[in-house]
Amino acid sequence: xxxxxxxxxxxxxxLKGKNRKVFIYQLHENVKMKLKDFTNIKVSSARDRxxxxxxxxxxxxxxxxCQQIFGIQSLSLAIKIDNTEEAIKExxxxxxxxxxxxxxxxxxxxxxxxxxPIGSQQFNxxxxxxxxxxxxxxTVNVHEPDVEIHIDIRKDATYITSERIAGAGGLPVxxxxxxxxxxxxxxxxxxxxxxxxxxxVRLEAIHFHSPPYTSEAAKQKVLDLAARLAQFGHDxxxxxxxxxxxxxxxxxxxxxxxxxxxxxRMMLKISEIIAERNKILSITTxxxxxxxxxxxxxxxxxxxxxxxxxxxxxxxxxxxxNIIKIAQEINxxxxxxxxxxxxxxxxxxxxxxxKPKKEKVEQLEQQLDLTRELEELLDxxxxxxxxxxxxxxxxxxxxx
Amino acid sequence: MIYFDNSATTKPLQEVLESFHTVSESxxxxxxxxHRLGLEASRILRKAHxxxxxxxxxxxxxxxxxxxxxxxxxxxxKGIAYAYQSRGKHIITSKIExxxxxxxxxxxxxxxFEITYLPVDQTGVVKVDDIKAALREDTILVSxxxxxxxxxxxxxxxxxxxxLSDRRYTFFHxxxxxxxxxxxxxxxxxxxxxxxxxxxxxxxxKGTGLLYVKKQVRLAPLFHGGGQQFERRSxxxxxxxxxxxxxxxxxxxxxxxHHAEHIQQLNNKLRLExxxxxxxxxxxxxxxxxxxxxxxxxxxxxxxxLHALTERNIFVSTKSACSSKxxxxxxxxSAIQLPRAQSTSAIRVSFSYHNNEGEVELFARVLKKILxxxxx
Numbered sequence: 001x002x003x004x005x006x007x008x009x010x011x012x013x014x015l016k017g018k019n020r021k022v023f024i025y026q027l028h029e030n031v032k033m034k035l036k037d038f039t040n041i042k043v044s045s046a047r048d049r050x051x052x053x054x055x056x057x058x059x060x061x062x063x064x065x066c067q068q069i070f071g072i073q074s075l076s077l078a079i080k081i082d083n084t085e086e087a088i089k090e091x092x093x094x095x096x097x098x099x100x101x102x103x104x105x106x107x108x109x110x111x112x113x114x115x116x117p118i119g120s121q122q123f124n125x126x127x128x129x130x131x132x133x134x135x136x137x138x139t140v141n142v143h144e145p146d147v148e149i150h151i152d153i154r155k156d157a158t159y160i161t162s163e164r165i166a167g168a169g170g171l172p173v174x175x176x177x178x179x180x181x182x183x184x185x186x187x188x189x190x191x192x193x194x195x196x197x198x199x200x201v202r203l204e205a206i207h208f209h210s211p212p213y214t215s216e217a218a219k220q221k222v223l224d225l226a227a228r229l230a231q232f233g234h235d236x237x238x239x240x241x242x243x244x245x246x247x248x249x250x251x252x253x254x255x256x257x258x259x260x261x262x263x264x265r266m267m268l269k270i271s272e273i274i275a276e277r278n279k280i281l282s283i284t285t286x287x288x289x290x291x292x293x294x295x296x297x298x299x300x301x302x303x304x305x306x307x308x309x310x311x312x313x314x315x316x317x318x319x320x321x322n323i324i325k326i327a328q329e330i331n332x333x334x335x336x337x338x339x340x341x342x343x344x345x346x347x348x349x350x351x352x353x354x355k356p357k358k359e360k361v362e363q364l365e366q367q368l369d370l371t372r373e374l375e376e377l378l379d380x381x382x383x384x385x386x387x388x389x390x391x392x393x394x395x396x397x398x399x400x
Numbered sequence: 401m402i403y404f405d406n407s408a409t410t411k412p413l414q415e416v417l418e419s420f421h422t423v424s425e426s427x428x429x430x431x432x433x434x435h436r437l438g439l440e441a442s443r444i445l446r447k448a449h450x451x452x453x454x455x456x457x458x459x460x461x462x463x464x465x466x467x468x469x470x471x472x473x474x475x476x477x478k479g480i481a482y483a484y485q486s487r488g489k490h491i492i493t494s495k496i497e498x499x500x501x502x503x504x505x506x507x508x509x510x511x512x513f514e515i516t517y518l519p520v521d522q523t524g525v526v527k528v529d530d531i532k533a534a535l536r537e538d539t540i541l542v543s544x545x546x547x548x549x550x551x552x553x554x555x556x557x558x559x560x561x562x563x564l565s566d567r568r569y570t571f572f573h574x575x576x577x578x579x580x581x582x583x584x585x586x587x588x589x590x591x592x593x594x595x596x597x598x599x600x601x602x603x604x605x606k607g608t609g610l611l612y613v614k615k616q617v618r619l620a621p622l623f624h625g626g627g628q629q630f631e632r633r634s635x636x637x638x639x640x641x642x643x644x645x646x647x648x649x650x651x652x653x654x655x656x657x658h659h660a661e662h663i664q665q666l667n668n669k670l671r672l673e674x675x676x677x678x679x680x681x682x683x684x685x686x687x688x689x690x691x692x693x694x695x696x697x698x699x700x701x702x703x704x705x706l707h708a709l710t711e712r713n714i715f716v717s718t719k720s721a722c723s724s725k726x727x728x729x730x731x732x733x734s735a736i737q738l739p740r741a742q743s744t745s746a747i748r749v750s751f752s753y754h755n756n757e758g759e760v761e762l763f764a765r766v767l768k769k770i771l772x773x774x775x776x
Contacts, residue, residue: 217439334461396444399419399643400451400650 001094003059003077006066007161008050011073011169019175024050026200027071027172030233034065036389051078063165068232070198071175072167076150079160083116083153085123089130091160092149096131096138099162104141105131109151116153127151171200173233179312180275181205181284182267183222183238188286188315190225190332191323195314196284197233204280205229205236206271208243217338223386224335230388232330239274240382243267246373253368260352261361264294264303266370272307273378284312291320293352302358402714402759406601407549407578407692407750412648413603419647420605423640431637432626441639448639451646455653456595458587458612464633465642468609469577470500472596473543475611475622475633476573477504480541480594481513482620487569488538489513494526494555495735496548501575505543523685524553524736531560539570547579550732550748552684552692554583561591571617577601577609581652582663582691593617597649599641603752604648608641655753664690666751666760673764679771681742683733691751694733698741700774705747708770714763717748 010027028045031052035041040055041062052062059077066075079095081087096105107127109120118126127149128140152159181193183205193203207222223238230236246266254262271283287295294303304311315323327333403411423444429437431445449460456463466472481491493505495517505515516534520526526544535542542564544555557574564572573594579585581602587595594617599608613619613632625634667690674680674695683694697705702718709716733743749763 215434215439216436217434217442220439220443396447399422399444400447400646 001079001091003079003098004054005078005080005159006052006054006059006062007076007078007159008052008066008167009073009075010049011071011167012171020047023071023172023175026174027069030069030071030172030174031066033234034069034389035062038062051080066167067165068168069172070168070170070200070232071172073169074164074167076161076164080157081160083113083158085118085126088151088153088158088160089127091158092127092151093131093134095149095160095162096147097135099147102146103137104139104145105147105149106140106142106145107131107149107151109153111153113153113155123151168198168232170198173197173200174202176200176202177282178202178204178278178280179282179284180239180271180278180280182271182286183207183225184286185218185221185225185336186286187327187333187336188288188291188323190229190286190336191326191330192284192286192312192314193229194232194326194330194332196312197229201284201312202234203229203236203284204239204278206239206241206274208241208247208267208270210244210247211242213244213247221335221338223384225332226384226386228330228332228335230386233388235388236386237278238384238386240384241270241274242377242380242382246370246377249370249373250368254364256349257351257353258356258361258364259349260294261299261302261356262365262368264299265306265361265365266374268303268311269306270374270377272309274381275309282310282312283307284314286315287313288315288320288323289317293354296354298355298357299353302356302361305358305362402755402763404749404751404755404759404763405715405717406752406755407748408717409600409606410603410752411754412600412605412644413651415651416604416644416648420640420644423643427639431639432628441637444643445637445639448642448646452610452649455646455649456587456612459615461630462612462615464611464613464629465637465645466609466611466633467607467638468600469498469575469596469598471622472577472598472609472611473498473500473573473575474504475619476594476596476613477501477541477543478508478622479613479619479632480571480573480617481508481511483618484540484569484571485513488536488540490516490536490539491541491543492516492518492531492534492539493543494518494520494545496520496524496526496550496732497543497545498549498575498577501543501545520553520735522736524548524551524732526555526560528556528559528563532563535563535567535570539567541571541573543573543575545575545578546585547576547583547689547692548732549578549692550730550746551694551736552578552689552750554579554688557585557592558590565591578692579689580649581656583689584656587612597645599645599648602648602652604645605641608638608645610645652753659753660690662753663751663755666755666757667691667693669757669760670749670764673760677768677771683736683738683742683746693749694746695749696733696738696742696745697747697771698739698745700745700771702745702747704774705767705770708774709763709766712766714766717750718746 024045032043038057040057042053044051079091081091107124109123111120147162150161176199179201181203183189205226209219226236226238250259250262427441429441431442449463452463453460509515518526518530546557547554564570571593574592575596577598580597593614595612597610600606619632621632623634628634670693679697681696706718729743733746
């Protein structure tokens, strides 16, 4: 006997009323996309659950992938069998003996199909007895069992599952529209992107690249971060903006204390233009209140003033320690701490204003004409598509 | 030619050589350089860490690429000893370890460390109870090999790992130079903190290897320098060697997945053939590593048999003599208390996935002839 199904229970989306269909459809698409290398599987969705029919594919390879897909509350390996007492007993025994390290168990029957001749309570006893007779090391514990064997008797068939494995929760990526993530290469911005995706956001990313002040390696770092994020959802388009000329001009013409504020304002302005051109409705940043000079309340006030777009700041009130913890969990931390300069750190003045005044910034900017630089950088912005599935034709694949 | 000495070294695979060649020729940048060539090299290096991590089911940052088994074992043992000497100076190992473990421990003994060398039972297996009894408050390291190189016996790694699991500052090092690709060992679930692999034993190249070091474990480096490989092993990374190692690991893992029985069948066949030789005593008990079979022909000098086989283009090995105090006796075989006639006449046959049953038959026929000729 083999596990032949994976059972997926929806997360919050079961609460979403009329939008439910849209959510289920999106989750279905996301699951199919992530598992497209497993050509034999069949995914089907019902109102309250999704099943993946394995058709011989390896469940141990599929489970970890599903655990990263947002919108899934929990998953279980399952066996689908006929509604006969014998078949159910046999499958329950298989399930119990396949759980590692368990000593106690409990059987829970749900009988949605009332035509099934034995009552749920009574059936629990029948199956429990069968398990005790046919195993040696197990005992029953109805209060705190190591394993709970769920028997779900439905019209078409019976599903047997044991361990519930936690999914990633959240909403299916794509159900909350698109946002443009400012991706710097630091620790915070990828975490912000991840948290936005957890709420169903589909990401594009923008990166400000200042060659020769920043290296190829710094750009590669950003693409690697985008690739990590893409694993949680869809392909990510990374807009790489050549920022050198503008940055140099700001640095040259704006008094030291204010250059950083102006630079940030320009970044946001450029982001808005690129968002608009790509029909993206919001901007996401990794800003974290009070962390650096550009992220004080006064700075945010002065910088935010250049855009009317909603700016999502998932990290704004988190502790840095929590951010690092998430970064480590989603494996972006190791990439982020690679020691390459990003464009935010290259031109940092010795003493940036921590309390810039909006009026002062606007006044300074009026004397600065950046039209030509803006046009040029928009013309030369490069879009790199980062794939959500690790491609088999990876560039160095044949070496390994 | 029949090559039955795969525990000494293996023939490098064609695809391993190709990877080595491609990387040497096209990606010769220094992975620490900031220009494009360096960046390319560092991307390949990162990928090598990732692939090795995938194959061992560990994190990429937990892999340190080394020059082979001897360096891996030295780095593990001295690295732990010097990093944790303030916590304790006691190390436990067994009498049947490879010289790179035993001699490294002997060196540490001259530096104020105390070493317990555990005996093995008559089948060549370390007893978990012996380890339990030897553990002390100040034990910082237990170093036990997975598969013994002379006998092929499998050590109770899982049980030792479980025994040490609640001891936070007693680290567990496993030398798996002989086992990888032939006897499966899961690193994550078995409480292993350090784990040594060598490239040339798995159809990779000499001068390649890796050491797995669990994330939280500190390690004093053997080499001081530019701080490569997470400050744990300085020296410009041997990128062609590293890539070739990971390639060999992948191919051998696939062999193991699909052809595990093949080597076992060769072993069974040889056992059966040898059972018809009245002169032969088999030293390796059953159900051990599939690729090693050790047997003795008491009364015959093993070197003479080896030379006679060599003349017919068949290559096997006698003992690995380097750790023995007595010049003609195997340390491992004397540790399992074989009679001297047996421990001084041992021959080791070690298979690879590329050997076949025809070779085993031919080997048996030739051996029979040799013994007959020698008795004349």
